[in-house]
Amino acid sequence: MIRGDKIALRARYEADLPVLHALHDDVLTRSRTDSRPWRPIPPELAQSPFAVTEPSDTAVPFSVVDLGSEELVGAATLWGIDTHNRSAHLGLALLSDFRGRGFGADTVRTLCEYGFAVRGLQRLQVETMADNAAMIAAASKAGFTIEGTLRRSAWVYGEFLDEVVLGLLAHEWAS
Numbered sequence: 001m002i003r004g005d006k007i008a009l010r011a012r013y014e015a016d017l018p019v020l021h022a023l024h025d026d027v028l029t030r031s032r033t034d035s036r037p038w039r040p041i042p043p044e045l046a047q048s049p050f051a052v053t054e055p056s057d058t059a060v061p062f063s064v065v066d067l068g069s070e071e072l073v074g075a076a077t078l079w080g081i082d083t084h085n086r087s088a089h090l091g092l093a094l095l096s097d098f099r100g101r102g103f104g105a106d107t108v109r110t111l112c113e114y115g116f117a118v119r120g121l122q123r124l125q126v127e128t129m130a131d132n133a134a135m136i137a138a139a140s141k142a143g144f145t146i147e148g149t150l151r152r153s154a155w156v157y158g159e160f161l162d163e164v165v166l167g168l169l170a171h172e173w174a175s
Contacts, residue, residue, distance in 0.1 A: 002118070004110035007103055009062035009076060012052050016063045017043045019072050020050040023093045031157045032129050033093060050075060057081065060114075064092065064107050073098040076107050078115055078124075086122040088115055092135075104138040112142055116170045123169055129154065130162035144168045 001010040012020075021043035024030055031038050034049070041047050053061070059079040066073050074094035081088040090111045094103055108126075115121045126144060128135040136146070144166035152160035 002110055002114050003067065004106040004113075006067055006101075006106040007073065007110060008065045008067055009107070009110055009114065010065055012050065012061050012063045012075070014052055016072055017048065017050055017052075019095070020063070020075050021048065022095060023075060024049055026096070028157055029093070032132070032154075032161075033091065035154070057083065062111075064094070064103065066098070066103070071098075073103050074107070076111055078111060078119070081119070081121075086120065087125065088119070088121055088123075089125050089127065090115065091126070099134065104134055105141045108138045108142045108144075112168065112173050116173050121170065123167060124173075125168075126166040127163050128166075129156065130164045132164075136164060136166070139166045139168075142168065143172050145172075 001008050024041065027038050058081045059077060060081070062076045063072055064074040064076050065071065074092060076090070076092040078088045078090050090108065092104065092107045092111070112124060115124050126135065126139045130149060145168070147165045147167045150163040150165065153163050154161045
């Protein structure tokens with residue numbers, strides 16, 4: 001387990017699936033975080049986006065837990081890990097009851113600690129919808145810089161939206 005100020009990142013447990021699956025069943029939100037079309041998937045299937053899987057060299061899924069209450073507040077992932085170029089992407093999703101309480105920013109900072117201090121990565125990247133002010137603010141608080149906008153690059157629930165790419169380098173995080 002790796003601890004932030006408000007949250008801890010821990011391994012995902014089978015018991016987490018019914019709670020985390022609410023993130024998948026929120027069609028509009030899920031459509032904004034996954035480039036694949038949404039489809040109904042029961043939580044017990046191996047295809048569930050939150051299924052407990054074997055360890056991987058390219059993705060590390062975490063459950064996000066509130067340090068105060070020990071409640072499960074969401075999911076976070078370091079994905080697309082490229083060990084040659086020492087880079088990865090990060091993403092997170094918080095259950096609606098836990099948004100707006102600083103958990104997102106703390107999760108981003110804690111994922112950065114894992115990526116830079118534990119994994120020895122050189123670069124972390126976030127891609128999010130241009131109107132996702134909460135994620136942009138959380139990443140900015142952790143030191144990420146907006147590197148560009150991919151205009152109308154994401155098909156989300158009936159319309160094309162712009163995506164913003166943010167990056168953070170290890171030496172920027174350490175300072």
